[in-house]
Structure formats: structure tokens, C-alpha cells
Amino acid sequence: MTSSPTPEDGTRPAHTPPDELHASLDSRLAPAARTWLAxxxxxxxxxxxxxxxxxxxxxxxxxxxxxxxxxxxxxxRVLILRAARADMAALTRVYHHGTADERRAVLHALPHLVAGPEAVPLVEDALRTNDTRLLTAAVGPYAARCLSAHTWRHAVLKCLFTAVPVDSVADLARRARGDTELARMLGDYATERAAAGRPVPEDLYRVLALTEPEPASEPEPASEPASEPARHPVADLPGKESRCASSTPTSI
Amino acid sequence: MRIFDPHIHMTSRTTDDYEAMHAAGVRAVVEPAFWLGQPRTSPASFLDYFDSLLGWEPFRAAQYGIAHHCTLALNPKEANDPRCVPVLDELPRYLVKDQVVAVGEIGYDSMTPAEDIALATQLQLAADHALPALVHTPHRDKLAGLRRTLDVVRESALPPERVLIDHLNEPTVKEAKTSGCWLGFSVYPDTKMDEKRMVAILRAHGPERVLVNSAADWGRSDPLKTRRVGDLMLAEGFTEDDADRVLWRNPVEFYGLSGRLNLDVTVTEATHEGNSVLRGGG
Known part of the structure; x- marks a missing residue:
């Protein structure tokens, strides 16, 4: 995100360049807090x-x-981690020693601090929780860049299970495009919901539409090659009219 | 009626309880670290438990619009097991956390030398971290336990106005009040206090520095006992302001001594609307 600081920047620290984040904070923090931060x-x-x-x-x-x-x-917290030039050992320690809030901040800091896939275990740890605040942070830009296709698909599905809006999933359109396996998983989930007489999350259809492949003139390989054309049975899926109102993040 | 339950073990309760508590008016809780029923055998299981009190439980509570804070400590019972005592070395890194509003629950169980050391050590940790302390009084030999507790508090670096003495009853309330400490009462279905006796104590000793809690846990207990006490207070002639003082303002004032009480809960419902509700008073 390169826009000028907005009130939203404080809640999107993974997407905001740290210098912008700092400028935005300085304009909004109370004087005592600003001094403390400095x-x-x-x-x-x-x-x-x-x-x-x-x-x-x-x-x-x-x-x-x-x-x-x-x-x-x-x-x-993202700014403190950057100022400390926290390496993987430090990030891992403060994540595992942290409260849920501190762990979330570590996840937000990953795209700014870690170039390679070495922090994936921290993201995977967060994805194993059912805390939607951690899940939301886990599917940020670092996950978009570094998660394997399998783990990323399960992360998307977990968002649907726990009612984390898929708008939180960074780079969703790029990663979903042409992903026939994700399309299959979404279709199966929709079928399962319908079989139970439960509504299908609206977000499921949004993601399913994004799995459609690019036109042949703009080839973009799927993260795993499909052996047959993707099926996109949007119109065939049941119950697409309603929101998943009964999702309960505390269930396993 | 807005209610702050200053001592409840939500780890041992279901999500249905959170729902019922919110419906009854509970908007804030403090969960003290305690004994889980099955004795622990290593510091590692304490650490997972502390992490849960700083992670999963606040999340669960927020889903029902309830602010969740905790107090952390090595509890008196397990202070007697040398395998558990090294958790004291890990406590300092936990006592700096935002949601930790006191050291507790500490105190006596069987009044052993090991418990003496754990109590004194943790009162000092509270002073070092600018935190108040939640001190449990023993279930057996309670009056003698209270006197020994107050002796240790007097010898500590923590002033009595930063100490909450809990699980008080008729034989212990007077000496606890004279000490200058805050006064905690646990209202249970069978043991400890009940609603009627609680209201009688409030009439006899006044609502000043009195906190009422359910101390609900895995035993026979009821997370709505705070509301029952509030209802009985009103039925027996106390004012709304008296009930609010005992069930909200007193716990806010005591745990507010930490400087860490944040009663502004962002509700993390399944619909994820993220509406923030200012609870006031803190």
C-alpha cells in the first residue's frame, strides 16, 4: 500500500511500508506515547x-x-521489530514468548523483515489456531509470497470455516487464478454445507470465481499443474445466496 | 447491571458460560492462574497455561463482548512441588505483558515453608513490576492462614492498598479489613460464601474495598453468582450505586492499580464486524 497515511494504516501494518507507518503513527499518537515510542x-x-x-x-x-x-x-510493535533488526531467532523467540497480540504483530512484521521462507513455521503455527485475529494476520503478504500451495489452500479454507473475510487474504486473486485443486476443495465444502442444510459462505463463491484460469493469451501457471480443465460449477452449487452466519470459530 | 467478575477460571468453563455471563451483565473478568485439578509436573505446562490466559481466553471472551485480563503466579498448592518451582524464574517475562493486571493467586494452602518462600518471592515480584497482588486465603485453618498471610504482606515491599485478600468469610473479614487490604469474597453454591451471607456482610461492613466474585472453576460453582449477589443487594435495600460500586467500580479501581486495565473490547464475532464498545469506568 502506498497511499498517504489513513486511519486504517494502524490496522494494516503488514501492507504499509514501515516509514509510512511511522509517519502515520506520529501524527496520531498522544504526546506521551510518541515520546515513549521514540x-x-x-x-x-x-x-x-x-x-x-x-x-x-x-x-x-x-x-x-x-x-x-x-x-x-x-x-x-512492527516498528520496534524493524528497529531491532529482529532476525529469525529473535522473531521466533518473541512470537513464542508473546501474547496473541504480540504474535499478531510478529506476523505483520514478516513481509518487512524476512525475505525467504524461513518464517513459514510461524505462519503455520498461527494457522493452527482458531483465533481469528491471528488467522487474519497469518494470511497477509508474507503468506502470499511464501506458503506452499497446499498450506495456502488450507489457509483460505480455514478463513471460510472461521468467517475471516477473504479480503484479508493477501494477493488472493493472483494465487487463486487457475488453481483447480482449490476450486475442488471449495466445491466439496459447499456440497458438505448444503448436505447439512447450512448456508454456504458468500466468500466461497468469490474465491471460486477467482480460481478460473486466465485466457490463453496471458498464461500464468497454476501453483500446481492441473491434469484436466478446471471445473467451476458455480451455478451448480447449492445455497449460494446466504452468508455463513453460524460459523463458530471456537469449534475445531 | 454492569458486572466485573474479579476472580473466575474461564479455562474450566464452556463458551456457553460466556454467553450466559454476557446476558447477565458481565462485561469484564479477571482470570487468576490456579491449580488445574490434576497436579502439574513441570514449568512447561505452566507456560502453556499462561499463554492460554494471554491468547485463547481473551479471544473467547471478546467473542461475547467481555474484557479478559489475568493474574499470573505459581499457585500455593504447587509451590510445594520442587519440579514446579522453577516457573518462578519464568514469571518476570510474563509479568510485563499488557493483559496481566496482578500477581496471583498467591498465598497459603497448607502453610508450609515452601509456601512461605513462594508467597514472599511473588509479593516482591509484584512490587518489582508495579503490579498489585491477589492473595488467596487457605480453605483449611483459614483464620490462622489469614494472620500469617497478613504478616507476610506487612513484611513485603507491597503496601496493603495494593493487595486483595480473597475467599474471606465471617470469621476473617474484620481482621482483613483492619489490615487495609482490599476484601474479596467468593460466592459458591455449597462452600465459601452464599448470596445471603454476602449481603449480610455488606450490610455489616459496608461496600468499601469489597469485591465479590464467582471464583467459578471446574468444581461445583456458578459463573452467574455475581449477578445473584447484585440482585439480592437491590432486593434487600441497597442502591443501584452500591451494587455498581461492589460489582464494577471496586474491581476496576483495584485492578486499575496495574495501569493495564483495558475495558474497551473489540468484539470478534463470527460476522467479524469488529465493532468496538467502550465499557467505561476504566
Whole structure:
């Protein structure tokens, strides 16, 4: 995202360049919080303070919510992680030592801090939870870039199961295009819902439409080659008129 | 009637309870770390439990518009098992977390030397982290346990106005009140306090510094006991303001001593509308 800072930036820290995030925060934080953030970023950048047993910036990471307000905590934590130049060892430690809020911030920081697939285990950990706040963060730009086709498809399906809007799935159209296996999974899920007399999530049909292949003039290989043409039985699927109102994230 | 249950073990309760609690007026809870019924044998199982109190439970509570905070500690019973005691070394990294509003529940179970050490150590941890402390009084030999607890509190770095003494009853309320500590009462179907006795105590000793909780857990307990007490208070002539003081403002004031109470819950319902509801008072 390259637009000018908006109130939404605080909730989309994975999509916002960190410098923009910082500028946006500075314009919205209360003076005391702004001062605290400046000092926290300085601590992180210089790694000053006691290092035993953990660097001082990890405490700043933990207390970001009460210092800056929960609405800004995700963005503040992403900036602290960047200032600390957190490597995989640090990211893994603060994720596993973190509250759900801190884990979410680590997930948001991944596209800014990790180039390769080495952080995929953290995303997979988040995808195993049923906490929709973690799931939403897990399907961000890093997942779009690094998740295997199988894991990514299950992540999309889990969003449908737990009523996480698929708008949260970064790069959805690009990854879904021509994915016949995802189309099959969506179709089977719709059939299962219908067999139980339950409504099919509207989002399912949106994703299913996105799985249609590109015209032949714009070849874009699917993440796994299909041996036969994709079937897109949108019109044949039952119950497409209604939203999945009964989804319960606490069920396994 | 807005209700803050200052001591409830939601880990041991179902999601249906959250729904019923919200319908009864509960908008905030504090979940103290405690004994799970089956003794733990290593710090690792404490850490998974602490993580749950900082992750899954707040999420579950938020689905029903309930703000969830916790208190963390090595509980008195398991302080006697040397295999569990090393969890004290892990507590500092947890006590800095945003949703941790006190050290607890600490105190005495069998009044052993190991419990002396755990209590004193954790009162110091509370002082070090600018947190208040939730101190449980023992079920057996309660009055002697209260006196020993108050002795340890007096010797600690924590002033009494930052200590909540819990599970009080008729024989212990007077000395606890004289100590200057906050006064917690657990209302249960069979044991501890019941609604009628609770209201009698409020009449005799006043609502100042009094917190009422359900302490609901895996035992025979009822997460709606706070509401029952509120209803009986009104039926027996207390004002709405008295009920609000005991069931909302007192717990907000006590746990607010942490500087970490956040009663603004973003409801994470299945529809994911993300509506934020300002609960006020905090």
C-alpha cells in the first residue's frame, strides 16, 4: 500500500511500508506515547539496556499496548521489530514468548523483515489456531509470497470455516487464478454445507470465481499443474445466496 | 447491571458460560492462574497455561463482548512441588505483558515453608513490576492462614492498598479489613460464601474495598453468582450505586492499580464486524 497515511494504516501494518507507518503513527499518537515510542525505537536500534536474559526492546514490545493504546499496538510493535533488526531467532523467540497480540504483530512484521521462507513455521503455527485475529494476520503478504500451495489452500479454507473475510487474504486473486485443486476443495465444502442444510459462505463463491484460469493469451501457471480443465460449477452449487452466519470459530 | 467478575477460571468453563455471563451483565473478568485439578509436573505446562490466559481466553471472551485480563503466579498448592518451582524464574517475562493486571493467586494452602518462600518471592515480584497482588486465603485453618498471610504482606515491599485478600468469610473479614487490604469474597453454591451471607456482610461492613466474585472453576460453582449477589443487594435495600460500586467500580479501581486495565473490547464475532464498545469506568 502506498497511499498517504489513513486511519486504517494502524490496522494494516503488514501492507504499509514501515516509514509510512511511522509517519502515520506520529501524527496520531498522544504526546506521551510518541515520546515513549521514540525511546523504544532508540532502545531497539542501539540494543541498549540489559541483555540478560533478553534484550530490553523485548520488554518494550510487550508493553506497547498500554503505552500507546491497543489500536496502535500492532503498528508500534512492527516498528520496534524493524528497529531491532529482529532476525529469525529473535522473531521466533518473541512470537513464542508473546501474547496473541504480540504474535499478531510478529506476523505483520514478516513481509518487512524476512525475505525467504524461513518464517513459514510461524505462519503455520498461527494457522493452527482458531483465533481469528491471528488467522487474519497469518494470511497477509508474507503468506502470499511464501506458503506452499497446499498450506495456502488450507489457509483460505480455514478463513471460510472461521468467517475471516477473504479480503484479508493477501494477493488472493493472483494465487487463486487457475488453481483447480482449490476450486475442488471449495466445491466439496459447499456440497458438505448444503448436505447439512447450512448456508454456504458468500466468500466461497468469490474465491471460486477467482480460481478460473486466465485466457490463453496471458498464461500464468497454476501453483500446481492441473491434469484436466478446471471445473467451476458455480451455478451448480447449492445455497449460494446466504452468508455463513453460524460459523463458530471456537469449534475445531 | 454492569458486572466485573474479579476472580473466575474461564479455562474450566464452556463458551456457553460466556454467553450466559454476557446476558447477565458481565462485561469484564479477571482470570487468576490456579491449580488445574490434576497436579502439574513441570514449568512447561505452566507456560502453556499462561499463554492460554494471554491468547485463547481473551479471544473467547471478546467473542461475547467481555474484557479478559489475568493474574499470573505459581499457585500455593504447587509451590510445594520442587519440579514446579522453577516457573518462578519464568514469571518476570510474563509479568510485563499488557493483559496481566496482578500477581496471583498467591498465598497459603497448607502453610508450609515452601509456601512461605513462594508467597514472599511473588509479593516482591509484584512490587518489582508495579503490579498489585491477589492473595488467596487457605480453605483449611483459614483464620490462622489469614494472620500469617497478613504478616507476610506487612513484611513485603507491597503496601496493603495494593493487595486483595480473597475467599474471606465471617470469621476473617474484620481482621482483613483492619489490615487495609482490599476484601474479596467468593460466592459458591455449597462452600465459601452464599448470596445471603454476602449481603449480610455488606450490610455489616459496608461496600468499601469489597469485591465479590464467582471464583467459578471446574468444581461445583456458578459463573452467574455475581449477578445473584447484585440482585439480592437491590432486593434487600441497597442502591443501584452500591451494587455498581461492589460489582464494577471496586474491581476496576483495584485492578486499575496495574495501569493495564483495558475495558474497551473489540468484539470478534463470527460476522467479524469488529465493532468496538467502550465499557467505561476504566
Amino acid at each position: 525511546e523504544a525505537l532508540d532502545t531497539a536500534a542501539t540494543c541498549s539496556g540489559p541483555h540478560e536474559p533478553y534484550p530490553a526492546w523485548e520488554v518494550r514490545l510487550a508493553e506497547a499496548g498500554r503505552r500507546c493504546g491497543s489500536a496502535h499496538a500492532d503498528a508500534v
